[in-house]
Amino acid sequence: MKEKYKRGLVLDPSTGELKPVSRGQYIQQWLYGVCEPYILKGTMFMLKSPKRAALFNKMSTPKALPREVVVSTEAACRFIDFIYGQNIGNDCPRMAVTKCVCQTATGRFREPVEKDMALLYTANLYLSAKITGIGEPYRLIETAEEAKEMLKYFDECGLVHAIMYCHSSGRWTFVVCNCDDEICVPVQAYKAGRRDQVLAGPEIIALDRSKCKGCDECGKCIERCIFEANSIGLGGASAVDYKKCLGCGLCASTCPSGARTLVIRKDYEHEDKLTTRILLG
Ligand code: SF4
Ligand code: SF4
Incomplete structure (x- = not known):
């Protein structure tokens, strides 16, 4: 495995601690990178037929596979500031980007395609080894400003930011996806x-229905929510199913009347995976 960068760091996002990545973790991430396109293809194969999807839903997600936590653009930008604000020298990349692994693996493309943002040791690995299981080289993101501009553009495009962590540990945060x-x-x-x-x-959305322009006149929140948490409520104003809201903030960033704002989710369950100290300041 050719290493362009000497060091790779791993973030413990529950404490904010950065430490050198172990060789074992590095190799496991490399293996995951090689297998990822096949895992994605296999998942889509299972989801395509109702029978297979029902079977798939009964299976528990193997611990070796990643999970992702949805974050707003503001929270993702704070996360980027944290990563780029660390004093870790110049030989360790903070972030690198390549084409969306889901799009490349499934052969279905929709702009923007370059939106898979690898972090720290993963950026180090993917830049050095050109792992691509997917055949696409990664590009270094030089500055926090560049990374944050990308996130804001993805928000405009209606993409949801999700920070992924590997192996259920919560300590192997490795990529910011834009879904x-x-x-x-x-x-x-x-x-x-x-x-x-x-x-x-x-975070979770808070709605002031008295400020809503009405779904007939506006309805942007319904269009923007990919989790179908929004609907037409009483009197034509919008309504939220709070159980479905994952806190991406896409509806709030385009609500023209300020009826929607993000607030802290009281029952946030993943503090040990991604601490609010980093995400919310
Ligand atoms: S985006 Fe805002 S103003 Fe428009 S329907 Fe939704 S809540 Fe109402
Ligand atoms: S209701 Fe708004 S913040 Fe919640 S998931 Fe939908 S778009 Fe995102």
Whole structure:
């Protein structure tokens, strides 16, 4: 395995601690990177038929596979500031980006395609080894500003940011995905009933119905929510199913009347995986 960068760091997102990645973890991540396209293809194969999807939903997600926690653009930008704000020298990359693994693996493309943002040791590995299981080289993201501009653009495009961690440990955070509602495999699995694939983040929407312009006149929140949490409520104002809201903030960022804001989710369950100290400041 050719290493362009000497060091790779791993973030413990529950404490904010950065430490050198172990060789074992590095190799496991490499193996995961090689297998990932086949895992994604296999998942889509299971989801395509109702019978296979029902079987798939009965299986528990193997511990070796990743989960993702949904975050708002503001929270994702704070996460980026944290990563780029660490004093780790110049020989260790913070982030790298390549084409969406889900799009490449399934052969279905929709712009923006370059949106798979690898972090720290994963960026180090993917830049050095050119692992691509998917055949696409990664590109270094030089600055926090560049990374945050990308996130804001993805928000405009209606993509949901999700921070993924590997192996259920919560300590192997490895990528910021930017998910759509048509091609993203974890979102397809979530919509088919796999609620353990895409997890609610530390924020949730709050709606002031008195400020809503009405769904006939506006309805942007219904269009923007890929988790179908929004609907037409009493009197034509929008309504929220709070059980379905994962806290992406896409509806809030386009609500023209300020009827929607993100607030802290009181029952956030993943503090040990992604701490609110980093995400919410
Ligand atoms: S985006 Fe805002 S104003 Fe428009 S329907 Fe939704 S809540 Fe109402
Ligand atoms: S209701 Fe808004 S914040 Fe909640 S999941 Fe839908 S778009 Fe995201």
